Amino acid sequence: MPKVLDSTKTRPARTMFQGLPERLRVLYITTPKRPGAWLAEAFASDSGSHVELEEAKGSAAGLARLRDEAFDAILISHVPGELDALELVEGYRTGGAEEPIVVLGSQSEQEMAALCYEAGADGYVCVNTTTVRTLIWMVARAVQRCLLFRENRRLWQAERRRLQQEREEAEHLLTQQRKILCDLQGLQSQEQYLVPKSERLPSDDGSLCPLDLPAELVQHYRDLLRTYVIMGSGNLAKELFRLADLLITAGVSAGELLQLHSEVLEEMIHGLGSRSTRHVMTRADLLALEMLLYLAEGYRRRYQYRQNPPVQLMLPGFDHPAPPAF
Numbered sequence: 001m002p003k004v005l006d007s008t009k010t011r012p013a014r015t016m017f018q019g020l021p022e023r024l025r026v027l028y029i030t031t032p033k034r035p036g037a038w039l040a041e042a043f044a045s046d047s048g049s050h051v052e053l054e055e056a057k058g059s060a061a062g063l064a065r066l067r068d069e070a071f072d073a074i075l076i077s078h079v080p081g082e083l084d085a086l087e088l089v090e091g092y093r094t095g096g097a098e099e100p101i102v103v104l105g106s107q108s109e110q111e112m113a114a115l116c117y118e119a120g121a122d123g124y125v126c127v128n129t130t131t132v133r134t135l136i137w138m139v140a141r142a143v144q145r146c147l148l149f150r151e152n153r154r155l156w157q158a159e160r161r162r163l164q165q166e167r168e169e170a171e172h173l174l175t176q177q178r179k180i181l182c183d184l185q186g187l188q189s190q191e192q193y194l195v196p197k198s199e200r201l202p203s204d205d206g207s208l209c210p211l212d213l214p215a216e217l218v219q220h221y222r223d224l225l226r227t228y229v230i231m232g233s234g235n236l237a238k239e240l241f242r243l244a245d246l247l248i249t250a251g252v253s254a255g256e257l258l259q260l261h262s263e264v265l266e267e268m269i270h271g272l273g274s275r276s277t278r279h280v281m282t283r284a285d286l287l288a289l290e291m292l293l294y295l296a297e298g299y300r301r302r303y304q305y306r307q308n309p310p311v312q313l314m315l316p317g318f319d320h321p322a323p324p325a326f
Contacts, residue, residue: 019140020049021143023049025070026071026072026074026075027073029056029057030056030076032058035057039053043132049140059091062074063095072143073099073101075139076103076104085103086116086119089103092120102121102123104124104125105124106128123142167277170277213250213260221243224239224240232286241294245298254296258288
């Protein structure tokens with residue numbers, strides 16, 4: 001029979017503050033020739049944590065218990081010739097078992113620890129050289145690692161869902177923008193005085209007319225959008241004003257500006273990969289709003305200039321032409 005593990009009872013009142021769980025429910029898988037009464041007595045002799053030990057004899061019995069019940073951790077007795085813990089651990093991991101597993105054996109840790117880790121176990125303990133408190137700590141650490149792994153996976157999945165939701169929202173907004181532009185072009189195509197009959201779009205056509213803008217202007221807007229996403233509008237007011245003046249000089253309408261913005265933004269969103277799109281969409285909306293304001297103000301000033309052109313004021317005394325001299 002294996003040697004009863006030594007008991008360590010030093011400072012039991014502080015163990016809760018040092019990270020030991022108050023209660024552990026552990027499944028011990030062993031062979032019929034080596035019952036686990038000695039291990040239950042060893043755990044009962046230590047007050048650091050209450051360990052509720054359940055015993056299963058053989059790998060099949062252990063698998064049945066794991067299928068029907070939940071345990072905080074699994075202890076497997078490694079008995080060469082009777083119960084191969086390495087093979088059992090590997091089989092459990094292949095089957096999807098995620099519970100922390102610690103292997104107990106009589107071989108030294110230098111001989112068995114690495115093999116247990118490679119099989120998928122969380123630790124190995126030599127029952128002839130360790131103590132009860134050490135075994136409890138190893139099981140507790142394995143449980144903590146398992147909980148942290150599950151929490152990390154949950155957070156990772158939540159982050160993936162959040163990014164996917166952001167991407168779907170961005171795609172939905174881009175689709176809505178394209179629909180608005182299509183509706184605008186559809187209305188314009190019905191006005192004979194705005195668009196020639198040969199250039200009208202069919203009412204059921206969902207595609208946008210291609211923009212006829214210089215490549216340099218499109219690249220300029222693309223670079224400005226990237227800079228705006230990073231820096232915001234604080235230091236780009238002059239650049240936006242200059243770009244609006246170029247667009248006004250080129251005769252770009254508000255709809256064409258929005259179409260240019262939508263196409264450049266769609267390229268940027270597709271280039272983000274798995275990164276977040278919310279920040280980009282927020283900054284891009286601000287840029288579109290600011291550019292529309294500059295564009296509207298620029299066109300208003302030009303219209304006002306044409307309606308009220310400046311008048312050259314005459315100097316005093318030259319208000320009326322002098323009478324012809326005879």
